[in-house]
Amino acid sequence: MIELRIAENKQYLETEKGERFFYLADTVWSAFTNATLEEWNDYLSYRKTQGFNVLQINILQQWDASDTDVDMKPFAYKEDGSFDFNKRNDAYFERAEKMVAMAVEKGFVPALVLLWCNYVPETWGSEISNINNMPFELVEDYVKYVDGKFSKYNPIYLVSGDTDFPTELATSYYSLALNTIKQLSPQCLTTLHIRGRLTEIPDELLHSNKLDFYMFQSGHNIQFQNTSYTLAEEFSNKPVKRPALNSEPCYEQMGYSRNIYGRFSRFDVRKAAWQSLLSGAEAGVTYGAHGIWSWHKQEKGFGLVGEAFDKPYDWRDAVKFEGAWDYAFAKKIFHLFNLNELKPLKIVMKSTEEIRVASSKDASRIAIYLPVNTTLKLDTILEDYDFTIIDLEHRRFGEASVTIEDNITTIGMHSFDSDVVIIGEKRR
Template sequence: MMKRYSLILLFLLVGLPDLLATHFYKSNVPFFHGRLQVDESQRYLEYEDRTPFLYLGDTAWELLARLTKEDVSLYLKNRKAKGFTVIQTVILPELDSLTIPTAMGASPLLPNKSITLNPLYLEHIDWVLREAQHYGLFVGLLPAWGDKIDKQWGNGPELFDEFSARVYGRMLGKRYADYPNIIWIMGGDRGGDGKNRKIWNAMAEGIKELDRNHLMTYHPQGEHSSSFWFHQEGWLDFNMFQSGHCQTSYAIYRRLLEADRNLHPVKPVLDGEPRYEDITINFRKKDGRFIAYDVRKTLYQSMLGGACGYTYGCNNIWQMYAPGRSSKCDARFWWYDSLDMKGCCQLKHFYLLWNNFDFSKGIPLKGILRPIDGYDMDDAVAFGNDSYIICYFPGGTGWNVSLLDSWDDGYFLQWMNPRNGSLSVAVRQTDMNLHVSLPEKGSEKDWILILKK
């Protein structure tokens, strides 16, 4: 007999802050676990001692150029408290001239010497890396934004050819090989085709010649993946794609995430630039702005779709928008007033799943979820194995969950609210064809269903 279950249950809030804090405090010194590496499943990242690593990134492209030391410390402390593990930033940034002083008073490049980094700027990068280490954070470090190789819509200038890119890469590899908290990210919103391919390969190989200690990936332009050009390259440890700022449904993950997971050799993959919170949709004010609901959808749809991590972004923070600076992409709040936006503050609730289930033993479960009410606004996704299933419902009123025979001995059903992290009382069930009603219905009312034996 099929039954319909709704949440007429008490949500348990007791102990939740302690559960989350335990993970954050424990990861203040993650570098004792050894280097990062790809795990045995080839789908996820881990430390050398086999401790799982969740790549939960924040986008701070202009941090090195636009923030003072006091600003950096404020920002990193805030991000650590929210559960981030990686900060993505750029040595040669996009927005400002490379020969005018940064917030710390030193230009990135020496005047009249095309690709010679200013020693004072390098010292500031060193300090930022140490400060991030103090907070237990990795830095996803881009050697140069993509316009320094392929100008297109950027400021440029185009600095590198194949030879100079390799020399530059060797310099960075030598200087930073022994820092414990770096993840190298090639690219920067550009493709790897044409002349770009040889230049990016040369820079990546230059780093790897002198630095075998750190993982490396590539950040492409919107709605593209590193796999389009570099999947077979030995330096690419995991794929990164950019779902971008125009798509609003799981369809973009079907095109990029699922495609990358089907490649050989198998490599981990993550969304390195999804919809920024508070950016205009399609870069047009008339289309509205992405909100916390969009952040939650990209987080849970990608992670339950099999990604090894996720990068958050806020339109006001990536550019470090502040008084005296021009607004890019219709930024409207100062960066320091945007640190606690709703979507950002809700990311930490994902740890309730990550800390309690072994994602490396799970897979995306296709075809087990079907809307009862004809809901077709977006896809629900499911992930798990024979001992647990996690379902994310972006909306609707009710869903059918079809279970395999291995669940016929019964299981526990529990709801999680991704907006506040609250959990319902777990209820024992035996139905193999389960009909569930969402605990709360309406616009932006997404829910997570947990089934476990």
């Protein structure tokens, strides 16, 4: 069982042995309500071979999950179809605990959402559907029950799910949940999964010593994909320094939000990951496949709730999307080249923010993400570095053509046909 803590540099997570832990998560919000135990076992085995080490799961029913024949809900229903939060279904939570135990046994860290936004009044999710707002007076008992079921597995607790903080009431729910879980199990790391493109966290939470690291999401709106790097910059420069990561970049083959025609490609999700990682959010990144997060089966319905996305793929097809291997490859590159304590640099001599550059604290490594092929000019002298170009589409390594003149380092066009990461290593 993995025990995590925050590294002293406040830039990433590490194990109890002091080893860097690159947070590589998959999004499986709907696992507890939709996946059979046999399916869950097969899924865990496959993701384990790819190198994933965290699984993001909603403890309660996901509001926009796909339809399922698994007849397991966390609470009994009232006559109006809403949950009766006074009548907990212990069998549901016992099954969920078994699924967590299966994941931990295979080497995963569970990252469990306590309260998705639709369970909290006055959030944006509650405005769409408020039938399942949990009464405030039941929140503490619910969190205590969750702690008894799951904290023994050293999960990360995502105190909120896709939330905003529009009112004091909404914030009070999350403050209570955060304070309760941290008091009961201080060894479990905590964070907030917040709404796409959101940058603000209420002071009550931002300055709490019970919040361990930041999550943001660049999300699924095609018009705002630049937030993969703008949010990374924002959160890495918060007044309270904590590790930061993109917990919900665009999902592979997800339809654009608001039912806009189009789907995010393997390239799109890979670009979002690398732009975040080199812009201040080096703690890790979360992958998502459209069909896994809602645990969709082809013959089942998919409710267009919330942001309204096009229909998912069958989960058995979605689990094989190639982009998952790209995210695993990113984790390998970070380990292979020892990319730690990265500092974003503004040295690209081109009128674009799409190209991202970061160097290690001691300047022994420099990493450049180049989404589209071009001659790259850098406003610095890098004559004592050896450069490797990594083709991210086919995962191949090549040599770089580098010249230095008039205090400018020029890296010539490469021969690959997609995006690349260029790694410079300082000669000893």
